[in-house]
Amino acid sequence: MSYRPLFGMALWLGLALGLGAQEKPQVFTGAQIIPIAGEPIAHGVLIVQGGKILAVGAVGKVTLPAGAEIHDVTGKVLMPGLIDSHSHVGSGSGGDGSGPIQPDARVLDSLDVRDSSIQKARAGGITSVNVMPGSGHLISGQTLYLKLRAARTIDDLLIKLPDGTNAGGLKMANGTNSIKAAPFPGTRAKSAALVREQYIKAQEYRDKIARAKGDPDKMPPRDLGLEELVEVLDGKRIVQNHTHRHDDILTVLRLSKEFGFKVVLHHVTEGWKVADEIAAAHVACSVIMIDSPGGKMETRDLDWRTPAILEKAGVLVGFHTDDPICDSRRFLRSAGLAVRAGMTRKGALEGMTIANAKILGLDGRTGSLEAGKDADFILLSADPLSVYTHVEQTWVEGQKVFDLTNPQDHLYAVGGVGAGESRRAQLCCFTSAWDLIMSANEGNQ
Amino acid sequence: MKNFLRSLLLLSLATAPLALRAENLAITGDTIYTMSGTALRHGVVLVRDGKIEAIGAADTVKIPAGYRVLQAAVVTPGLIDAHATVGLSGLLNQPQDQDMWEKSAPIQPELRAIDAYNAKDPLVAWVRSFGVTTVNTGHAPTALISGQTMIVKTLGRETDEDVVNPAAMTSITLGANGLNAADGSPGSASKSPGTRAKAVALLRAELIKAQEYAHKRDGKDEAKRPGRDLRLETILRGLDGTQPFLVTVNRQQDIVAALRLAKEFKLKLILDGCADAPLVLNEIKASGFPVIVHPTMQRTYGDMENLSVETAGKLHAAGIPVALQSSYESYVPKTRVVLLEAAVAAANGLGFEPALASITLDAAKLLGIADRTGSLEIGKDADLALYDGDPFEYTSHCTGTIINGQVFADGPH
Numbered sequence: 001m002s003y004r005p006l007f008g009m010a011l012w013l014g015l016a017l018g019l020g021a022q023e024k025p026q027v028f029t030g031a032q033i034i035p036i037a038g039e040p041i042a043h044g045v046l047i048v049q050g051g052k053i054l055a056v057g058a059v060g061k062v063t064l065p066a067g068a069e070i071h072d073v074t075g076k077v078l079m080p081g082l083i084d085s086h087s088h089v090g091s092g093s094g095g096d097g098s099g100p101i102q103p104d105a106r107v108l109d110s111l112d113v114r115d116s117s118i119q120k121a122r123a124g125g126i127t128s129v130n131v132m133p134g135s136g137h138l139i140s141g142q143t144l145y146l147k148l149r150a151a152r153t154i155d156d157l158l159i160k161l162p163d164g165t166n167a168g169g170l171k172m173a174n175g176t177n178s179i180k181a182a183p184f185p186g187t188r189a190k191s192a193a194l195v196r197e198q199y200i201k202a203q204e205y206r207d208k209i210a211r212a213k214g215d216p217d218k219m220p221p222r223d224l225g226l227e228e229l230v231e232v233l234d235g236k237r238i239v240q241n242h243t244h245r246h247d248d249i250l251t252v253l254r255l256s257k258e259f260g261f262k263v264v265l266h267h268v269t270e271g272w273k274v275a276d277e278i279a280a281a282h283v284a285c286s287v288i289m290i291d292s293p294g295g296k297m298e299t300r301d302l303d304w305r306t307p308a309i310l311e312k313a314g315v316l317v318g319f320h321t322d323d324p325i326c327d328s329r330r331f332l333r334s335a336g337l338a339v340r341a342g343m344t345r346k347g348a349l350e351g352m353t354i355a356n357a358k359i360l361g362l363d364g365r366t367g368s369l370e371a372g373k374d375a376d377f378i379l380l381s382a383d384p385l386s387v388y389t390h391v392e393q394t395w396v397e398g399q400k401v402f403d404l405t406n407p408q409d410h411l412y413a414v415g416g417v418g419a420g421e422s423r424r425a426q427l428c429c430f431t432s433a434w435d436l437i438m439s440a441n442e443g444n445q
Numbered sequence: 446m447k448n449f450l451r452s453l454l455l456l457s458l459a460t461a462p463l464a465l466r467a468e469n470l471a472i473t474g475d476t477i478y479t480m481s482g483t484a485l486r487h488g489v490v491l492v493r494d495g496k497i498e499a500i501g502a503a504d505t506v507k508i509p510a511g512y513r514v515l516q517a518a519v520v521t522p523g524l525i526d527a528h529a530t531v532g533l534s535g536l537l538n539q540p541q542d543q544d545m546w547e548k549s550a551p552i553q554p555e556l557r558a559i560d561a562y563n564a565k566d567p568l569v570a571w572v573r574s575f576g577v578t579t580v581n582t583g584h585a586p587t588a589l590i591s592g593q594t595m596i597v598k599t600l601g602r603e604t605d606e607d608v609v610n611p612a613a614m615t616s617i618t619l620g621a622n623g624l625n626a627a628d629g630s631p632g633s634a635s636k637s638p639g640t641r642a643k644a645v646a647l648l649r650a651e652l653i654k655a656q657e658y659a660h661k662r663d664g665k666d667e668a669k670r671p672g673r674d675l676r677l678e679t680i681l682r683g684l685d686g687t688q689p690f691l692v693t694v695n696r697q698q699d700i701v702a703a704l705r706l707a708k709e710f711k712l713k714l715i716l717d718g719c720a721d722a723p724l725v726l727n728e729i730k731a732s733g734f735p736v737i738v739h740p741t742m743q744r745t746y747g748d749m750e751n752l753s754v755e756t757a758g759k760l761h762a763a764g765i766p767v768a769l770q771s772s773y774e775s776y777v778p779k780t781r782v783v784l785l786e787a788a789v790a791a792a793n794g795l796g797f798e799p800a801l802a803s804i805t806l807d808a809a810k811l812l813g814i815a816d817r818t819g820s821l822e823i824g825k826d827a828d829l830a831l832y833d834g835d836p837f838e839y840t841s842h843c844t845g846t847i848i849n850g851q852v853f854a855d856g857p858h
Contacts, residue, residue, distance in 0.1 A: 291742075291785060292571050294536030295777030300567075324744055325777060330789070336839025387839050388792045414793060416723065420750035 025049040025065040026398065030074030031379065035369035036353050046078060048375035051397035056369045073379055077389075079349070080368050081127025081376035081396065082331055083356035085286040086240065086266050086320030089117040089328060094133020094141030094171060100184045100191075101198050103170060104224035105141030107131050108158075113151045116412065116420055121328035122148050122402040123413040125378040125391040128159075128367075130320075130360055135173035135242040138185070138195050142228060143169040143240055145360050147376070149396045159362065167362065169264075170232050173242035174251055175298050192251055199259045202229035232261045238361060239263040240286075244298040246270040253281045264359050266320065269299045272306045275313035284316035284359050287351075288326065289334040307351065308342030317347065318356035329391075329413060336385040349384065467495040467850035471508040472829060474520035478798075480806040480820040490520065492827040495850035500821055515852070517844055519836055521801060522820050523578025523828030525808035526783040527737045527768035528691065528717055530585050532562040532569055532597070536779055542566065545585040545773060547592065551625050551638060552651055554679035556592030558583035559611045564601050568780045572771070573599040574858040575784045576830025576843045579609065581812050585773035586618040586693035586717065588625070589644055590651070593679065594691060596812055598828070598848050609814055614691035614715060615683050619644060620699040620748045645702055652710050655680035686713045695739065695748040697721035704732050715811065717770070719760075720752040726763050735766035735811045738803075740781045741789040743772065757803065758794025767799075768808035788837035800837065833857065 026048050033044030035056050045062045047054040055062050064070075090111040095102030111131065121129060128147055133140040145167040146157040159167040174191050178184060185191040205226040212218035231237040241252045241263050249265060256263040265271065268285045271278060278285060287310070293302035310317050319334040321327065326334070335348035343351075357367025366374045375398040382389040391413070394402035402409050411419045470492035477488035479500065489506040491499040499506050508514065535542025544561035547553055562582065563569075572580070583594030596610040617623070623644050625636060638644035658677040662670055682688035692703045695718045707714050716736045722729060729736065738757045743749055753759075760767045769790060771781040783804050791800030799807075809819025818828045827850040834841035842857035 291778035291782055292536075292568060292780045294568065294779040295538050295774075297537055297539065299777065300537055324746075327742060327744070330742060333839055339840045340842060385840055387788045387837050390792075414755050415745065415751065415753035416755070417721075417751045419753070420745045 023050070025054060025068040026071065027064055027068045028071045028073050028078060028377075028379075029059060030072055031076040031078040033369065034077065034079040034349060034384070036080050036350060037368035037370045043074075044078065046369060046377065048395075048398045051375055051399070053369060053371055053373050053375050055371055076392065077380040077382060077384060078369075078377055079380065079384060080353045081366065081378055081394065082125045082352045083128040083318070083360065083362070083367055084121065084126045084321050084323070084328065084331060085130050085264070085318045085356040085359045086132055086288070087121065087126075087129045087323045087328065088132060088134070089121050089129060089323050090115045090131055091117065092131050092133065092144070095137045095139070098183075100138045100178060100194060102137060102141055102225065103139045103228040105133065107133055107142060107144040107168070108154065108166060111144070111154050113154050113157060117323060117328065118148060118151075119402070119409075119412045120419075121323065122394045122396075123391060123404075123409065124321075124327070124329040124331045125380070125394055125402075126328055126331060127376040127378070127394060127396045127401075128357070128360070128362060130169065130240065132169075132171045132240060135171070135177040136180070138172060138174070138178050138191055139198070140171045140173065142237075143171050145169070145362060147366075147374075147396055148394075148401060150399060150401050167360070169238045169240040169360070170228060171242070172239050172252075172263075175242070175244050175248045176296060177242065188248065188251070192255065195255060196258070199229060199233070199255070199261075202226050202233055203259070206230045206233060233259060235260075235262055238359075240266055242266045244269040246273040248298070249274055250277060253277065253283060256283065257281070267299075267322075268306060268310070269302045271315075272303050272309040273301075275309045275315060278310065279313040279315045284318065284355070285310050286318045286320045286356070286359055287334075287338075288320055288322050289337045290326070304337055304341035306341075307338040307348070308344075311343050311347045316355050316358060317343075317351050318359045319348075319351045320356075332384050332389070332391075333387070336387070339385055345385065352384075467827075468852070469493050469509070469512045470827070470847070470850065470852070471512040471514045472520055472831065472847070473503060473514065473516050474831075475518045477520040477821065478522070478801055478805075479822070480522055480802060481822050488520070490821055490827075490829065492829075492847070492850050495827050497821060497823055497825050497827050499823060513852075515831065515845060515847075517831035518834055519832040519841075520821075521576065521830045521832070521836060522805040523818060523826075523830050523846065523848060524576045524784055524804045525768075525812065525814075525819060526572065526577050526580040526582075526771050526804070527808040527811055528594070528770035528772060529572075529580040529582040529780065529783075530773040531572055531580055531771070531780050532564060532566050532582050533558060534568075534585065534773060534779065535563060535566045536568045536571075538776070538779055545583075545591075546587045547584070548588075551589040551623075552647065553588070553592055553676070554590045554615050554683075555675035556584055557612060558593055558595040559604060559608065562595060562597060562604050564597075564604050564607055569599050569601050572780060572782055573601070573846050573848075573853055574843060575782045576832070576836065576846050577783060578828040578830070578846060578848045579809075579812075579814070579818055580771075581613055583614070584616050586616060586622055587773070589618060589623045589638060589647060591616045591618065593688070596814060599846075600848050600851065609817065610812075612682075612688055613812065614689055615679055616693065617648065617690050617703075618693040619648075619702055620694055620696050622693070622748065641699065641702070645706065648706065649709070651680060652684065652706075655684060659684075684710060684712065689713055689715055691715045691717050691737070693717040695720040695752075697724045699748070700725050701728060704728055704734075707732065707734070718749075718772075719756070720749050722756050723753065723759050724751075726759065726765075729760070730763050730765055735768070736760050737768045737770050737811065738790075740770060740772050740783075740786045741793070742781065742786060754789055754793040757790040757800070758796070761795055761799050761803075766807060766811060767795075767803050768811045769800075769803045784836060784843075788839075791837050797835075797837070 092107040354367035357363035379393040477485040533545040584592030806819040809815040829847040831845035
């Protein structure tokens with residue numbers, strides 16, 4: 001084990017050099033740039049510094065800062081880092097089997113940042129992700145919006161809001177996933193009744209707090225679940241709602257209207273049947289592109305034209321992997337298949353980036369290449385909608401977190417022995433060259 | 446219940462294909478991948494009575510009067526899915542449409558796909574809409590011996606009419622999915638095999654039993670001959686190679702175990718899955734056995750943990766015959782589409798033409814049906830797929846599927 005301190009030193013040295021380099025402006029020049037904000041630039045230049053975008057424009061039209069580090073990326077395609085508005089990378093969890101409503105449970109307290117699924121997401125070009133608890137509850141817990149920076153602990157991935165809290169939503173579900181044996185609801189009507197009851201409790205809890213006017217004697221006892229629902233009622237936390245069937249979609253819209261909470265519809269399998277109603281409610285959709293319909297009764301009418309139909313109705317449409325349902329490494333495929341089924345190219349690319357940023361309330365900092373936004377971007381070998389295109393590099397806030405030419409990153413990108421493993425057993429007498437690579441990699445993550 | 450049945454009926458009507466009877470066709474393509482030679486630029490395929498009548502450059506093949514002309518940017522042979530569960534594992538994923546897994550015992554080779562295949566399941570039409578014309582479908586790789594596969598055209602008519610080979614292979618699964626104790630699902634009658642070693646022991650015992658059965662059956666004394674045994678008869682067809690074993694193995698030790706069995710019993714196997722194949726390429730190559738590689742986009746769970754999108758390419762580069770498959774999914778997607786799986790393989794080391802071959806001619810050879818389908822040659826079945834661009838591109842569409850000269854065009858997919 002004598003090599004370990006050496007690895008530690010190398011790591012710190014690398015980190016120090018990395019930080020040093022970050023201070024210098026970095027210029028990426030020659031690529032076709034798809035800024036999302038504005039038309040594509042055939043030969044573009046992107047300048048980043050201190051984790052932020054300084055400038056985006058055509059080669060020759062943007063002044064290059066002195067002392068900049070130049071990356072010639074001629075022939076590549078450069079676009080904003082992808083945003084996945086619904087994923088389960090990191091093997092997180094939410095509520096347990098004790099009941100259908102558990103807004104107190106936090107993904108924050110369960111995520112394994114060294115899970116290989118997170119590096120695979122980086123390999124897929126994903127720079128921001130909404131990690132959700134499952135859909136087996138009416139309310140399964142608090143979701144977490146993450147930046148996929150290089151990370152050793154969960155704290156390295158968090159997105160801090162101006163008030164110091166962690167960005168995240170609330171996961172809700174309706175339809176058959178959350179219908180099961182008591183104490184869970186047995187029908188759709190009961191599901192809605194339980195949710196209404198809970199939000200009424202939250203309204204009363206909020207009112208009690210307001211009436212107390214800060215007097216500790218008049219304050220209701222703290223309730224972790226109701227506190228989160230009050231955030232939802234106050235519009236601070238967006239409800240991310242799993243829903244498939246058209247009548248379930250309408251139920252979500254009805255509840256959202258009754259309690260005035262912001263909601264995003266997820267999966268939206270039958271969204272094509274009620275696109276106008278969704279548009280009229282000004283509610284956004286996060287759509288999953290699955291290879292075939294079915295798998296359960298409520299997804300038998302899945303149609304790849306859903307994103308196109310929603311787009312045409314004027315609905316904000318994003319995409320998600322629901323990883324591991326769809327592989328994060330093939331996330332761009334969602335946009336390709338949506339275009340195949342009639343969505344505009346512009347809409348599909350926005351659905352991978354800025355639309356999802358809006359869905360998560362992060363569009364002020366990411367989702368497009370604009371001066372002042374976070375330097376979250378990816379380098380592609382060719383057009384983003386082609387099956388033959390590879391994600392070559394992924395950058396989060398000006399730091400490279402994935403590079404296809406790095407053998408270890410290549411392994412995560414294509415698969416193979418070691419790519420599925422998050423941790424290797426640390427056995428004293430069983431080390432190999434492979435273990436050395438893996439231990440170094442664990443340090444990097 | 447009545448309403449439920451009615452809605453099911455409506456669903457099946459809504460998804461029923463607009464199939465026309467076989468007609469005389471002239472299919473013109475900007476590019477025609479015949480798979481029997483170099484691609485034709487500006488070519489024509491003539492179809493008469495369900496068979497390919499002529500094929501060649503547009504200026505050499507005269508289109509006879511009365512032939513219906515279809516145009517496409519790209520024409521390929523009808524796609525072949527070398528291992529599927531469509532028609533047995535239905536779209537709804539409800540108990541009434543899940544016939545790919547009989548849980549009452551770990552060894553049931555007597556189960557025939559033909560007795561379960563539902564030609565009208567919407568997933569059959571779904572894969573057809575991407576150009577898939579032939580599937581080798583059957584019992585899922587979920588038990589030590591789960592049953593037999595059949596090769597069927599995706600015409601979606603009466604099952605028997607569409608069949609190419611009613612009993613193509615017998616499915617064996619080694620590794621975690623072949624273990625009953627790992628299942629734990631209700632209805633599993635047996636707790637054995639619970640380990641890899643036990644699974645192979647049971648399998649060897651079964652093969653030996655079949656050999657002894659054959660010996661007794663062929664004995665001179667008629668009175669001592671055993672009664673018919675459907676189970677052992679099936680095993681015997683595996684032993685003599687007339688209905689080979691399709692062995693699903695993903696971990697390297699399971700691949701090697703399959704090769705060891707093959708040596709002991711002089712079996713000719715078709716290897717299936719093979720996620721760990723890059724670790725034992727030499728051994729697979731030496732065996733001479735072909736491989737039906739796992740779906741490229743399969744999830745990386747359990748025995749599939751090491752799967753790589755480059756495996757198909759590595760096997761091909763090593764000279765090992767390769768076909769691709771949609772395999773089996775217990776949840777979503779209820780079926781994969783072999784075209785989309787081949788697309789990802791094409792982009793990750795396999796390359797365009799080998800990837801196309803892995804779902805056309807190479808798959809046909811592997812399934813023993815290359816005399817009928819898999820390439821565009823005079824006299825073969827008129828099975829074709831039409832596309833408006835590179836078939837593998839996410840944004841291309843399949844604009845028509847032709848099976849035995851029948852045109853299916855349910856709109857671009």
